[in-house]
Amino acid sequence: MEELRRSTVRDLELYYNPKVKAIRMDTSVNVVGPNPAVKKVLEECMDMEVNQYPSPYSDDLRKALAERYNLEADNFVVGNGSDELLDVSFKSFLESGDVVVAPHPSYVLHSFFVKINGGCFETVDLLPGFQLDVDGMLEKKSKMIILCTPNNPTSNCFKRADVKRLIEEYDRPIIVDEAYTEYTSEEYLSYVNEFDNLIVTRTFSKAYGLAGMRIGYLAANKKLATMMQKVKIPYSLNKISEAVAIAALQNTEYLEKGQKIVKEQREKLSNGLRELGFEVFPSDGNFIMFRVKVPSDEFVSRLAAKGILIRDFGKRRMLENCVRTTIGTEELNELLLSKIKEVNEEW
CATH class of the missing domain: 3.90.1150.10 (Aspartate Aminotransferase, domain 1)
Structure with a gap:
């Protein structure tokens, strides 16, 4: 076989x-x-109608995220960990054989999602100090770009001017994976309405301590987000995880x-x-x-x-x-x- x-x-x-x-x-x-939001919600969920499906697109969590980040619910797509949202992003735009460019070294699963969606994964070596080679990435003939900042596993943030230049000069979808953004002042989610090609992914697994609940989300302008919402599997986030995420957003202690x-x-x-x-x-x-x-x-x-x-x-x-x-x-x-x-x- x-x-x-x-x-x-x-x-x-x-x-x-x-x-x-x-x-x-x-x-x-x-x-x-463990995040205390889990215990709180589980106690409240005893009477939850788990015989009924959750919202296909986790509407309540998307509303809570919109309130938190001063955006609209339709700017967000929610799923089973940010890994699902990375997968959805590539599913939405890659044709067989399309090239995705990423820096090296970076998060090992980025290449996994590209390959399982039929794409070709190519890298551009980081410069000294593990900084982006913007020219090298732009010179590649690619369908998408992906990077994470802070970068995993090097843990440094890329220079803001470099990331913004990539977003501004690249005319195709670019994903900024912000799995660890809560530990730094650097962030790009607030720019999603400014650029028509920017996709930002985040997770509740790290700073929110909910890795076992598998909750993630992406943000983009509404047109781009809707394209990806149509590709995401409906019902992929369960009711309990959605309720826990909302509670975690509301109590930041x-x-x-x-x-x-x-x-x-x-x-x-x-x-x-x-x-x-x-x-x-x-x-x-x-x-x-x-x-x-x-x-x-x-x-x-x-x-x-x-x-x-x-x-x-x-x-x-x-x-x-x-x-x-x-x-x-x-x-x-x-x-x-x-x-x-x-x-x-x-x-």
Whole structure:
């Protein structure tokens, strides 16, 4: 059956799926713990009519997002994690063989969504400091561009002038993936009505601590958003997840607590890693990338054996022997640094 598989997906591998039982500092989620919005909504949902379908397009959540961002409900498409919205974006515009351009290195699943939708994924290497090569990206003959800022896994924001230049000079759809935007002042969602080609995706998985509920959304001008709404599977977000997301938007105490921890701990953890002898890269997100002096896979394996799991990116070009850790609470960070010190002493 191998020869019957579509050519664009033959090189796909299974996504990262660790089996190690350890403290998870590899997923860059909110370390505060479960969002209390979940418990609140679940208590209220006992009488919810789950025998009935949810709204096909999550109308209540789209209204709540519109109120939050001073836009209109029809500027938003809501789905099962921002991953679904990335998939919908490519489904909406890609013909078989169309090229999508992205910077390298960046989020590994961007190429996955392009390939499963029959597209060709091409990259342009980031410049020193992991900044965009705008000219290089514009020179490619492509149907779409995608980038994320803060960038994953490097954690830096791209220069605003570079991102805006890409949006302004590119005459086709461009996706800005803002999965970690709540940890920085840089954002592009507020520009969606200004540009007819801009699509911004966001998630409730990270700063809102709702990764297990799978809630995401995109924003675009209403004409563009409607095109994608027609492609999205109706009913893809369940009633409970929609209610939880609305509650999380309305009560920002949890969000702000997580943001405060990251702001306080980001430089402390960076300094702690430098003191242990690592090359640490600047961070604008809730995670830090650093380069180890030994094989990164072995480093991550030994740290996992001590009860802490971080993410290995060391086999990717330009990220040789680089690893990524979530920025934790002060207690988590101290534990992480102490276990890393133990690993260092084993070599």
